[in-house]
Amino acid sequence: MLAICKREFIQSFKGFKSIIVIAIFLLTAYYSKSFADLLLSLNIDFTSEEKQIIQTIGISFLIMFFGMLFVMGLSHDTINRETHERTIRFLVTRTSRTSIIVGKFLGISLFWFACLLASFVIISIFVHDFDFIVLFQSTSLAVYYSALTVLLSVLIPKPGFTMFLSVVLGIAFPIFNGWLVLTTNNWVSWLKYIFPFYYLDEVNGMFLVVFLLAAVFVAIAILAFRRREC
Amino acid sequence: MLAIETKQLSKSFWKNNVVKQIDLQVEKGEILGFLGRNGAGKSTFINMLTGILPPSSGSYALLGVQGPNNAVKKEIGVMPDYSSLYGSMTALKHLRYLSEVSGKKVSQSRAMDVLQLVGLEAHANKKAGKFSFGMKKKLAIAQAIVHDPQLIFLDEPTSGLDAESVIQIHRLIQRLHQQGKTIFMTSHNLDEVEKICSRIAIMKDGKIRRVGTMDELRAYYQSTITVTMKHAPIAATDLATLEPWLKQVGAQLEMEASHFTIQVESEQKIAEIIRALGSYKIDIYRVDVDEPSLEEIFLEE
Structure with missing residues (x-):
């Protein structure tokens, strides 16, 4: 599992797409202080809690509204590419299918945690403060997206289709999730409980539920993968 | 002790019975040649034993351990059929990565030794994506033996290789046999099976028709x-x-x-x-x- 996790983590850094995504995060972090100062100078009536986290608003916005697009864009084919090219046979004959899924998931999640951590470290250099809660909230989102990406990569055998889906879901997911949080329609509002934004709205430890949802997705992915012919 | 034992092992895809209630025993240290025409069910049978496919019914044990069991995978080396490799990974990295996945990470020198055994030492740092078909085949064999497994499955190890490489692989298989490894190999090359294998199993329409040494098979058919x-x-x-x-x-x-x-x-x-x-x-x-x-x-x- 560790070997698969390590490889997935390192592979996530390779390639043009990864460099672009990392650059977006680091640049956003670099200009966060300037952006926060600009917002504060606009005479907007921020609450004291909002003022506390305003430095991280750029990164939070990025991960909330583009997180799905970025995570799926980079890792949509983490399992189905290996199945398609039959390299997965080297793995399933050596280790358990659970180890493969968990290893892949941890590798992707660690990559995003590293990106977020680097961004928050850059922000902290400028604002002399480190917001652990927002870091963990952002990480919970990244972990949720990573788990969903792994699940889709197990369920959908064609890498071409998951690539298409990464664009569609990347755009539709935050819009739909945002609407779910705000809607009063009882027929669909219950869905907000299986989407992450609802839990991030709370300032307490509710974001931990997002990690739980991610664990459920990974468990489903493992069950599906165990039945899958490689 | 038995290296492989199957009891009524079967595999169906929808209503198509590809492997039908196979009972097979392979002793430790044997080289078993598995013969059959295309579509006879050889690869499906191997894929069940190696965990690539779940069996529909029946049971199997590898090295005395009831399968499927992940713990025994450390002692098994598999060269699957039609395997493509990680194109962006070098031959050396392939061996080190895959041995690590097995839980038996090998040193660089051990990986180099194995590459030498299959004749790829000069290409150790070349990416597998640039390998020829024959080189890929050799690397697939190398990854199956790099972690020093006790039981080795080779699915058509010499198909598509030139004569010199075939001899090299034959020598390697015989060397592994001398080290006490159990080898289960399929092949379309009948001369190869006759020359190398200590026992032969003939499969047809998903069933094993006959198993025995070459002399036993001759005696039966003649x-x-x-x-x-x-x-x-x-x-x-x-x-x-x-x-x-x-x-x-x-x-x-x-x-x-x-x-x-x-x-x-x-x-x-x-x-x-x-x-x-x-x-x-x-x-x-x-x-x-x-x-x-x-x-x-x-x-x-």
Whole structure:
């Protein structure tokens, strides 16, 4: 599992797409202080809690509204590419299918945690403060997206289709999730409980539920993968 | 101790029974050749044993451990059929990464030694994406043995390789056999199986039709022995009595001036004929005994 996790983590850094995504995060972090100062100078009536986290608003916005697009864009084919090219046979004959899924998931999640951590470290250099809660909230989102990406990569055998889906879901997911949080329609509002934004709205430890949802997705992915012919 | 034991192992895809209730036992240290035409179910059978496919019914044990069991995977090396490799990874990294996945990470020197065994040492740092078909095949074999497994599955290890590489792989398989490894290999090359394997299993329509050593298979498929004897010229008077006697001893006698061919039921009859020719003071220059080749046995199945 560790070997698969390590490889997935390192592979996530390779390639043009990864460099672009990392650059977006680091640049956003670099200009966060300037952006926060600009917002504060606009005479907007921020609450004291909002003022506390305003430095991280750029990164939070990025991960909330583009997180799905970025995570799926980079890792949509983490399992189905290996199945398609039959390299997965080297793995399933050596280790358990659970180890493969968990290893892949941890590798992707660690990559995003590293990106977020680097961004928050850059922000902290400028604002002399480190917001652990927002870091963990952002990480919970990244972990949720990573788990969903792994699940889709197990369920959908064609890498071409998951690539298409990464664009569609990347755009539709935050819009739909945002609407779910705000809607009063009882027929669909219950869905907000299986989407992450609802839990991030709370300032307490509710974001931990997002990690739980991610664990459920990974468990489903493992069950599906165990039945899958490689 | 048994390296492989299957009981009523079966695999169905929808209503299509690809492997039908196979009972097979492979002793430790054996090289078992698995023969069968395309679509006979050989690869499906291997894929079940190696965890690539879940069986539909039946059970199997590898190295005495009931499968599927992840703990035993450390002691198993698999070269699957039609395997593509990680194109962006070098040969050396392939071996180190895959051995680490097995839970038995090997040193760089061990990985280099294995690459040398398959003749890829000069390409250790070349990316697998740039390898030829034959080189990929060799690397696939190398990854199967790099972690020093006890049981090795090789699915058509020499298909598509040039003659020199085939000899190299044969030597490697024999070397692994000498080290006490159990090898389960499929092949379309009947000469190769006949030469290398200690036992042979013939599969047809999802069932194993026959298992045994080459001698056992020959004995089963051959009810008569064809003998050709080259001899000194026989006098006409001797021939007049010898020919009817030979017709009584065997069947389908074909007499020529310098040799004759006859079919006999047992090896004792050959000795009887030699003694008879001796009593006529006829010198025997050569005796050829025609045994069925694996190809003939295979075609008969």
